[in-house]
Amino acid sequence: MHFVGPVLLLVTSTAQALSTFTLQSPRVIVSSSDGTQLRSEPLSLAQKLLSPLxxxxxxVLKLSFxxxxxxxxxGVQPQQTFLRFYDANTTEEGIQPLRISTSGKVKFELNMAKPPSSLPPTLTSPLQVTLLLGTSQFKPLKLPLFDLFIPPSHPATEHPDEVLYRKRPDIEHTFRPEPKTPPKVVSAxxxxxxxxxxxxxxIGLWSQLTNLRLTHLLSLHVVPFTITLGAFEVLLFQYWVRLKLGEVLLYGxxxxxxxxxxxxxxxxxxAERRSSGK
Structure with missing residues (x-):
């Protein structure tokens, strides 16, 4: 517990030691194919351009800073310098790496006659253009620059696995009707x-034995066997009523x-009675 204070102090001091990015002379220029400048505006770190490009x-769009x-x-050369083009309506996005010199200077040119593959598919909504900077010992920077309207492109190609995640029709189960029980008289x-x-x-077989007397069937030597046969009948009845198969096999x-x-x-x-002639 005594180390919590120094650890928190170290984390706080490390976070405070991170430097901060800033941009010098950020500017965007839009020109026509013959080089005529159509629009030129400085960019602000506080907010993106109010009117879209x-x-x-x-x-041709030129961005420099x-x-x-x-x-x-x-000047700082970040390890990661990207432009993010994002369509909020279709959620399509594209990431464009930027070349940056050791002194931190960046010059990017977007020629719509030969658009880069990093541009996402577009329809009629604008692309949100954001600058992303990141490197060690610096706080990462995510800076919205401007909204950009470009000519509509072909729709995005469908991913081969997209069909697996589409909504499918509901599964409707068809259950067979409950089986009808026979009348109680038939069951009885x-x-x-x-x-x-x-x-x-x-009993019919016993009646065919002429030399087998009723007193012999009720003797203590035969009655236990008759009782066990009746017990089997009771066991089968209990299996039909409440016992499980494992219990029936065990008791059986x-x-x-x-x-x-x-x-x-x-x-x-x-056999002894027969041999003795009784």
Whole structure:
């Protein structure tokens, strides 16, 4: 915590140590193709030109100034010196690098007979022309200069990926209607068949065994097997009502082992009774 004060002081002193750009004799001149001067105005650092500049297909625009250190008055050669042409309506922009001498002098010429590729596509709205300066040990400068009308050009070429970001038609989902449930009477009949048919078949088969008495079926050796079969029916019913498949498989595996042993014991008991003639 004791280092916060010195660090803030260092940052503040570094920010205060940055020098400031200024321009000397900034001027813009518009001339025709034969060299006739159509307009010549000095540029202000406080605000851009109040009236926009107009260029025809053959006009030439000349921009000149010198970059100085505001504190010392010496010429400065910034590492970055650009003109930005920006169309506020289409948001198209172009960046034009400027050549600058070691003494900070700049002379730029825009010939509309041979316009540079840095000019963005234009329609009828003016281009906002801004000067951008930047280098180490100096505060960056963004200076609006003037608005510029130039002849309309061809529209901007469409980016190949632009179609991917256009608005597309809404996706309309078509859902199938809810399935109709059968009448309750039909459901009850088939539920009764599913639940009662196996037992009816089992009882019918038992009735075919002439030497199998009812007392044998109700003996303690056979009843556990019958109960486990009924437990399977209850398990399937619970699966239909509330149990999940994993739970049914788990309970069914345990119940299957119990059914295996009770069934084996019941069959062994019946076999003993048959062998003894009871």
């Amino acid at each position: 107009n260029l025809t297909q053959t006009d 010198q970059v100085l250190d505001k504190e010392t008055g010496n 009949v088939f539920a009764g068949l599913v639940a009662g048919l196996p037992w009816a078949i089992l 595996a345990v119940l299957g082992v119990v059914t295996l042993f009770t069934g084996k014991h019941a069959l062994s008991n019946i």
